[in-house]
Amino acid sequence: MAAEEKLKLVTIVTEAVLEAGITTTLKKLGATGYTITDARGSGSRGVRDAGWSSSGNVRIEVICNPEVAEKITTHMREHFYENYAMIIFIADVGVLRPGKF
Amino acid sequence: MAAEEKLKLVTIVTEAVLEAGITTTLKKLGATGYTITDARGSGSRGVRDAGWSSSGNVRIEVICNPEVAEKITTHMREHFYENYAMIIFIADVGVLRPGKF
Amino acid sequence: MAAEEKLKLVTIVTEAVLEAGITTTLKKLGATGYTITDARGSGSRGVRDAGWSSSGNVRIEVICNPEVAEKITTHMREHFYENYAMIIFIADVGVLRPGKF
Amino acid sequence: MDPVIWFFVLGLVAGLARSDLRIPPAIYDLLSMLLLLTIGLKGGVELARSPVGGILPQMLAVLALGFTIPLLLFPVVRVTGRLGRPDAASLAAHYGSVSVATYAVGVSYLGVRAVTFDSQLPVFLVLLEIPAIIVGILLARGMHPGTRWGALAHEILFGKSIVLLVGGLAIGWAAGADGMRSLEPLFFDLFKGVLALFLLEMGLIAASQARSLRQHGLFLLVFGVVAPVPLATLGAVLGWSIGLSPGGTALLAVLSGSASYIAAPAAMRIAVPDANPSLSLTASLGITFPFNIFVGIPLYHQLAEFLHR
């Protein structure tokens, strides 16, 4: 896979109510895009079972270079960690179409 | 990302009917939380198209340390591999908030 | 995890309308299975918000050996990159049940 | 023929033709919820209107039927189908339990012919759903220590279908015909339409069973068509002997001749993991369900009329 290029996959799992705000922020921080799936789960802030609209989570994936990844995690930590149900994990991924991200 | 810490991301894809049982087990095995999304798919046990409630899959993600990951995979292999549609894959991920998981 | 074996996790995010076609192709290219979740997102081809049936994305995951992964990415690049909203990223994962994939 | 049945055919054809017609799971849940509530509410209203004397002995008789059927079926399928213990037990549980959709089609069938039936039938529907599942599990694993009976009992007793049926019965009974007046437009007037859409979905699902049918071959096909008749006869005879009306007798026959495809599969998948789920589901949903709505129900109705000559 010659054309493959190493990038970061940043995955954010958090409260559905934050979706709109976060996606706007992501663009500002330099992400070229994002992918969202609806999710439910459990963690330090208890069970979030999507039993009704607002009680669910969203799972936001962003593929970006390490700098943007750094920016995103920092921003999330500063603005949301304290008061919202949220986790972030980062993985190394290879993508095609270098320069797209 | 100074605060980043290496952990395991265990992803289990299996029959929706097992969700309740597995989530309870995960806590017992030491997972601090989990994230679930509804899924469909195909594998050695045929197509599972979520055409109706019970014919779908769930995709369960758990972030944990290698020991817990080991425990989870072992438990799943022993209890579910033989009789249920299930796959498990493990990836290395970095997370913020060391000690949360 | 003795039984763990290194494989590739290929994730394709693309237009929902392509689901049927792609899943058929995957089998042809040697994938033993796949997992699909409905998704929405944004990228170079604009926002795809799943507001209604056909305007959404699907997120297709395939676990396979590097050769098949290579085949898949090549095929997708040749057939879909030019005209469809699509991204592909590849990660290394460990799985149990060697030989299943 | 009752038009709702054509919707099943439509779904079946669309499914077999691999049409992209889908009914979202959320809608499937809404439709089944409405069916269960309607059946319960209707029954409750009837019970309130004409309180049934000596219903308890009848209930015991019906419970007995629920425990008996799987015990009768188990040996038969083991031998004739050469099935392993788990598969045989699971199949027995499916056919011992009941299908709400088949019952609904039966009600609709009698309605079209203006045949009335006893108000306690919905109660029997509830009573017949569970026992066979318990027997099936016992047959599969014996008194296996590992079995978490508590959890299982809870799961079965508070399964959505039981909750909605019993809840509906209670509410209908408490509210009575007058109290229900304002709820009729949704729960009663739309009944046939909701049933039609549900059958459309059932057709799609039945079609998706076709492939697995090929695998399991002839036995399933024969069993799915043959088994319902003696079972229904058993139900009819019981209904007649406990003094149900012809309509009630027919519906009890429909119940015992029908096979579960919601409660039983879910419970068996958990409690008897080594049973092949597609085997029982294909038989009950892919063969017996269509057989009953097309051939069985009219047949059982004849039978009931005949017994009541």
Added chain:
Amino acid sequence: MDPVIWFFVLGLVAGLARSDLRIPPAIYDLLSMLLLLTIGLKGGVELARSPVGGILPQMLAVLALGFTIPLLLFPVVRVTGRLGRPDAASLAAHYGSVSVATYAVGVSYLGVRAVTFDSQLPVFLVLLEIPAIIVGILLARGMHPGTRWGALAHEILFGKSIVLLVGGLAIGWAAGADGMRSLEPLFFDLFKGVLALFLLEMGLIAASQARSLRQHGLFLLVFGVVAPVPLATLGAVLGWSIGLSPGGTALLAVLSGSASYIAAPAAMRIAVPDANPSLSLTASLGITFPFNIFVGIPLYHQLAEFLHR
């Protein structure tokens, strides 16, 4: 008792018994959308039929009520509940705003008793939803520079509940009784049935609040049961003094005695992140909502009748 309330009980019981009964989010959205549109459309038709003279002063009075309630509650809960600023402000906002489902149950309650009410009540419902949220945010953060008031105003004003209520009002008003005739089967005839299903879901949600109730302990329980009464009285007195009919007075009491669990939680979660969301939600949805539909509404109706002696 109004049968729809039994559906809440059913949901509550199923939830507490940890039944697997679930109502898919998509269905929840459909039901709430239908409720909001129906309330709006009904109101619009009424307004068209009997245009209200001098409604403006009344609207101002109601707006004032919306701004006042949270200001009264804030100090009380800070002291009695020993709550921090954010939690106290959030709770005040929830109880200052209104619950559409409680209003719907009130309408249904009056309907059963053939009590008419003034056509402008749905307008008051809209007016009462927002002010308390704004006050609550101000109480929590003061004139904090960071607050993105523009975004917030937009989010609240074009929130789905407001859009559907106002849209329904406008359409109902434009179409009038005759124009609405063809829409009645869905929006009017099914109203009670839709409300019943919605209350079933509310019961399930309320049950899921039970655990968090244990955490927050006694204060919430007491507050949730005690607070509605004086608030409703305030509404009743206002309704009576601005010359509403007994029915209208009762409904205004219901509105001001009810607590929001849709608009307020969403807005507060964004604007006052450091408020514990489960605290306010448990009080409004887990305690006050049931209290109002069982005890409150009949009580407030008595009160209204009494004032109008």
Added chain:
Amino acid sequence: MDPVIWFFVLGLVAGLARSDLRIPPAIYDLLSMLLLLTIGLKGGVELARSPVGGILPQMLAVLALGFTIPLLLFPVVRVTGRLGRPDAASLAAHYGSVSVATYAVGVSYLGVRAVTFDSQLPVFLVLLEIPAIIVGILLARGMHPGTRWGALAHEILFGKSIVLLVGGLAIGWAAGADGMRSLEPLFFDLFKGVLALFLLEMGLIAASQARSLRQHGLFLLVFGVVAPVPLATLGAVLGWSIGLSPGGTALLAVLSGSASYIAAPAAMRIAVPDANPSLSLTASLGITFPFNIFVGIPLYHQLAEFLHR
């Protein structure tokens, strides 16, 4: 004005104001399924009631119309819009095919005015949906070897809209007016309400097209408003010449003046990947659809009346 249209306006406004009002995809599917089935069932019942003599020549004429329109449009849009082959072909396919929602609004419009129409119109709806798509694909790729016609034919013929329309027609025809009686509450009485909710969603979707409209600029706007009129006239003249009633003539005009936004986009996306999907969709759904329901339908009705003078 027909109140259902106000729901489109409401959705449009909410969408443009970026309200958080959403209709879950599952509900969208339910609504469109109900619309398609209702139209089919209604048509089937009518066909059963008044069997149409010599319908076959009419059907051939309508099929011909379906094949002709895209052939006429293609060169026009290539030149006037300076569009590439794929985009021009796709646009031609969209406008050659039909919009079920526009048809439904037309039916509702005639209903309000108690104008009857010929029972074969739903059949024409089915006939007009497909040909233009085939022509469009041919125009775009010629007899390109790569085209998997089999797969395409299957996908179009067994697409959900065709299946539900044809299925509804068959069931309605088989059941007849009496057989359908029990299904009327869901499929006929709720029709207007379901259409209203569907239009609400259409408004939201149309609003989401606004942005892409800006990109494609003036041509789309003009084309979307101008094109329907001659196309509808073509349909009206044909309807009149094959001897349809004034109502039927109006509806055939509505059909040929309407543009597809379900079948055509899906098929084109697969078969003509290099066509820009948002271009055709914006024109058909963002411009022509609103134009037709506000201006077109009344206009085409006038036209039909005029022809029948």
